[in-house]
Amino acid sequence: MTAQLDFFRERLPRKPYHTNDLMTGLQIAQLKTAISSRYIQPNGPTHKYWFVFDVDSSTAAIDWYDQGAPAPNFIAANPQNGHAHLFYGLEVPVRTAPDGKLAPLKYAAAIESALRERLGADMGYKGLICKNPLHGFWRVTQYEKEPYTLDWLADYLDLSDHPIKRTEYGLGRNCELFDALSKWARRAIRQGWPKYDQFLQACLDRATGYNAQYFTHNPLPHNELFHTARSVAKWTHAHITQAGFSEWQATQGAKGGKKSKGGGRKTNERSARQSKPWESIGISKATYYRNKQKTTD
Numbered sequence: 001m002t003a004q005l006d007f008f009r010e011r012l013p014r015k016p017y018h019t020n021d022l023m024t025g026l027q028i029a030q031l032k033t034a035i036s037s038r039y040i041q042p043n044g045p046t047h048k049y050w051f052v053f054d055v056d057s058s059t060a061a062i063d064w065y066d067q068g069a070p071a072p073n074f075i076a077a078n079p080q081n082g083h084a085h086l087f088y089g090l091e092v093p094v095r096t097a098p099d100g101k102l103a104p105l106k107y108a109a110a111i112e113s114a115l116r117e118r119l120g121a122d123m124g125y126k127g128l129i130c131k132n133p134l135h136g137f138w139r140v141t142q143y144e145k146e147p148y149t150l151d152w153l154a155d156y157l158d159l160s161d162h163p164i165k166r167t168e169y170g171l172g173r174n175c176e177l178f179d180a181l182s183k184w185a186r187r188a189i190r191q192g193w194p195k196y197d198q199f200l201q202a203c204l205d206r207a208t209g210y211n212a213q214y215f216t217h218n219p220l221p222h223n224e225l226f227h228t229a230r231s232v233a234k235w236t237h238a239h240i241t242q243a244g245f246s247e248w249q250a251t252q253g254a255k256g257g258k259k260s261k262g263g264g265r266k267t268n269e270r271s272a273r274q275s276k277p278w279e280s281i282g283i284s285k286a287t288y289y290r291n292k293q294k295t296t297d
Helices: 002-010 061-067 102-121 148-155 171-188 194-212 224-241 243-255 265-275 279-280 285-296
Strands: 015-019 046-055 072-076 086-095 140-142
Touching: 002 072, 002 086, 002 140, 046 061, 046 102, 061 086, 072 148, 086 102, 086 148, 102 148, 102 171, 171 194, 171 224, 194 224
Parallel strands: none
Antiparallel strands: 046 086, 072 086, 072 140
């Protein structure tokens, strides 16, 4: 086994989805069992280790070169029709869990979108399951030996035409769902301050609704919805509390009618930027500063 395929095996989820026949549905098993199947889950729910693209062409194994795309680390092709999955490994995986940093996720989403278009890959391919390059049925061809950085991939692409908002494919969906659900949760928790289990169910219901509303052609799978809803619910329930919100309201009321006399303003603003009080009370940064301005005018 070569370094590229060793790298693939090492990064597989511990209990991946797998199947020998897509028509019979997916199963979950320990890796030692799943790895013998024709199809397997390449990325877990918290990290993106691989960009995988589905190219339905009889010459999929070489089309990437004619399109001026970067060389895949390897390709797993169907020996009967040439259709293939192209694999691009990431040197540093992108954290797709909602507690990860949003900027790298958005950058990766734009790269994924641009590379999919460059390759002429199937827009409807969700990436949950892939041709298992460790299975002998597929014809595996290996190209680039080293895993890619996001910047290295971006050098081949024009990202200006690939905004990640309102996209129904790939990582862009994760970005949009997290943004929308977080904004909703910070307002919703103030409507009665529910217990965690109740609030988690409300977040999951809202995430399911957004999934149906935003991604009609290519919805996120339930496990990704649940991980996003749980992360948003956990953070919001822990950080936006009834006591904290009441304290903020009392502080705002005490400031009513007072005039700002200057002095120390820059220090106070710097402190606010560091502590981000708007997050703990569940309002936007813009609303926080608008309310603050009203109390000092």
